[in-house]
Amino acid sequence: MLLSPAHVKKTFNLTRYKTLIIASLFFPVITEASIADSDFNQCKSNLIIRAESAGFSPYITETVIGNISPIERVITLDKKQPEFTQTFEQYIKARVTDYHVRVGKEKLAQNKALFDQLEKQYGIPRQYLVSFWGLETVFGKHKGKMSVLNSLATLACDERRSEFFTLELLNLFTLIDSKKVTVEQLQGSWAGAMGHMQFMPTAFLKYAIDADNDGTVNIWESEADALTTASNYLNQIGWQTKERWGREVKLPDNFAFEKVTFDKYYPLSYFQELGVHKSNNQPLADYDIQAELYLPSGHQGPAFLLYPNFNVIMTWNLSKSYALSVGILANKLIGDEGFTFKQDESNKPRVYSVAEMKTLQEQLNALGFETGKPDGIWGPKSRDAIRSFQLKNQLIADGYPNQSVFSTIQLILNK
Numbered sequence: 101m102l103l104s105p106a107h108v109k110k111t112f113n114l115t116r117y118k119t120l121i122i123a124s125l126f127f128p129v130i131t132e133a134s135i136a137d138s139d140f141n142q143c144k145s146n147l148i149i150r151a152e153s154a155g156f157s158p159y160i161t162e163t164v165i166g167n168i169s170p171i172e173r174v175i176t177l178d179k180k181q182p183e184f185t186q187t188f189e190q191y192i193k194a195r196v197t198d199y200h201v202r203v204g205k206e207k208l209a210q211n212k213a214l215f216d217q218l219e220k221q222y223g224i225p226r227q228y229l230v231s232f233w234g235l236e237t238v239f240g241k242h243k244g245k246m247s248v249l250n251s252l253a254t255l256a257c258d259e260r261r262s263e264f265f266t267l268e269l270l271n272l273f274t275l276i277d278s279k280k281v282t283v284e285q286l287q288g289s290w291a292g293a294m295g296h297m298q299f300m301p302t303a304f305l306k307y308a309i310d311a312d313n314d315g316t317v318n319i320w321e322s323e324a325d326a327l328t329t330a331s332n333y334l335n336q337i338g339w340q341t342k343e344r345w346g347r348e349v350k351l352p353d354n355f356a357f358e359k360v361t362f363d364k365y366y367p368l369s370y371f372q373e374l375g376v377h378k379s380n381n382q383p384l385a386d387y388d389i390q391a392e393l394y395l396p397s398g399h400q401g402p403a404f405l406l407y408p409n410f411n412v413i414m415t416w417n418l419s420k421s422y423a424l425s426v427g428i429l430a431n432k433l434i435g436d437e438g439f440t441f442k443q444d445e446s447n448k449p450r451v452y453s454v455a456e457m458k459t460l461q462e463q464l465n466a467l468g469f470e471t472g473k474p475d476g477i478w479g480p481k482s483r484d485a486i487r488s489f490q491l492k493n494q495l496i497a498d499g500y501p502n503q504s505v506f507s508t509i510q511l512i513l514n515k
């Protein structure tokens with residue numbers, strides 16, 4: 101989902117990003133856009149006030165907003181996103197399938213002329229476009245059938261992320277008022293993403309391209325419009341044409357975890373010094389690039405070095421699991437084997453519930469390892485707190501909430 105708010109990456113501060121986008125829109129800048137209210141009718145009234153102050157037409161303020169209704173299932177889905185309920189292995193295996201690889205290769209061949217043009221004009225390698233396409237909608241098979249208006253309104257009225265979704269809803273009103281889309285077209289995902297590539301309204305408004313020159317941008321029906329818009333978007337947000345997203349690597353058995361802070365970039369040469377190799381045991385290249393070490397399943401799972409283009413993928417969807425799926429599928433589309441998960445069943449990570457993770461965060465906070473407000477999500481603050489706890493207690497400092505972390509905390513608390 102383009103511009104999903106699933107996770108917030110430090111490198112791309114979401115609040116700053118929204119401010120930059122809103123400044124470019126066709127209606128006055130709105131500094132306070134939240135309309136959240138537990139009563140949906142009151143929330144609609146708040147929305148009307150926002151829309152009127154932004155100068156939208158009576159069609160928007162009376163008819164469109166008047167017909168909006170909440171979707172309870174949207175809130176349920178928002179709280180059960182797969183990045184938080186699956187292991188990394190489960191997540192990848194469900195998305196980078198043999199079907200995605202086979203059909204993706206067919207799409208590369210079928211659209212060769214278009215991809216030749218897009219690579220020349222925008223500099224985005226075709227395998228990434230097809231990877232996004234496959235992961236977002238299975239190449240257009242599943243574009244979503246929910247009302248985008250009702251989904252966005254439901255999320256805008258929920259206090260957790262009202263600011264983000266209120267702005268998306270207002271941007272959607274701009275698309276309607278300017279006749280770039282019709283209300284009848286507006287079907288998509290539960291989070292308001294639309295079309296082949298699942299664009300959020302703000303992305304559509306800012307980056308849409310009429311590639312087939314028919315006078316309109318139809319991201320639901322025109323593959324050319326959707327793929328060209330995606331190319332323009334990735335180009336505009338900083339894709340480095342000659343660089344890859346990252347790579348799987350192999351850590352030495354005695355890897356010095358204490359010398360690497362997670363969610364931090366180091367020169368590639370630093371990882372060479374620490375004994376990191378490519379997954380085929382070949383040395384890392386002598387290349388001037390920054391890299392971040394990421395262990396999605398802790399030290400017992402695969403290891404990756406992430407390069408700056410990975411952050412570009414994260415701007416599309418702020419989930420590292422999603423971004424890794426894009427990179428892995430893109431690699432396989434051009435013949436790479438990808439990687440295999442370790443088969444030691446006894447060491448496989450398990451999914452910890454949100455409640456278990458929230459308890460862990462509370463316990464770490466109580467012991468002086470700051471995770472922020474407990475939310476049950478393994479994010480940057482939790483990784484840092486777990487790593488600090490592991491270092492203090494002579495555990496492998498991989499920042500991952502494995503069983504040794506849980507059991508050691510229990511031993512400490514039970515003393």
